[in-house]
Amino acid sequence: MYQTEKNIFNLLKQATDFLTSHNITEAQLDAEVLLCGVLKIKRNILATLRQEKISQEQFQQYQNYLNKRIKGEPVDYILGTSEFMGLTFKVNSNVLIPRPETELIVEQANKFIKENNFKHILDLCTGSGAIAVSVARYNDNISVTASDISSKALQVAKENAAINNVSSKIEFLESNMFANIIDKKFDIIISNPPYVTEKEYKCLERELFFEPKNAFLAGEDGLDFYRIIAENSARYLNPKGLLLLELNANIFLQIADLFNDFLFVKIIKDYSGLDRILIAQNG
């Protein structure tokens, strides 16, 4: 793009055309969200500013953002923030960008925590802390353990706890799955583990290669982490405690098969009709 005396309406049109010409599918949305990031405003305000002009500095920052976007960098990484469960999260390339479908597992967890007065929660593979922080934010009198193998991810998760005022409710633990979780029992274990098969990984959209590889890859059949969870979680759950897992919908039957020793196993579909959450109860 080139600098002109364009107003915001025309600037957005130019930016949308620029992104479209580089095969960005949601070009208009991305052009608007990135401009809002530059102007530090909410998107609903943008329409009221259509006749306004932006400064040279703002234009340069906008151009920089658009240039990153055409190389495939996700909008949330460019802006450094993501929205999840109505909360704001810091994100960078050390953490997976929280996905809207993951909100379902938090909604389910919140329901069970309130119904059963659960107190002790584990978020295994916490990444940005999206699940741990949201659960801590929406439930009183609970303590959450948030673990991940990546110290860089945990650093971001800690910042997100602080941003959302729940630091006192969450303990962060660097751990290869259950390895460093010692002498602890939980009422609920929640996890959105890596679950992409090697074959699926090769076919991912280019945007996803900006995200950490170890947030996706789960061995040849995608089951590596589900197997570890199936083998170990009962030891970490209180009697009648619950396990809530996000599923790779393509292999949900193979995943469910791993949890035959639990009292019951239930699968819940997401809003797109995909088999997305496994709920299993400890004996």
Ligand SMILES: C[S@@+](CC[C@H](N)C(=O)[O-])C[C@H]1O[C@@H](n2cnc3c(N)ncnc32)[C@H](O)[C@@H]1O
């Ligand atoms: C799919 S991401 C989930 C992130 C976050 N919970 C969410 O839902 O947005 C999986 C996370 O598992 C972590 N991870 C990968 N291998 C692990 C391991 N062996 N032990 C613990 N965490 C691991 C990655 O660092 C990544 O943060």
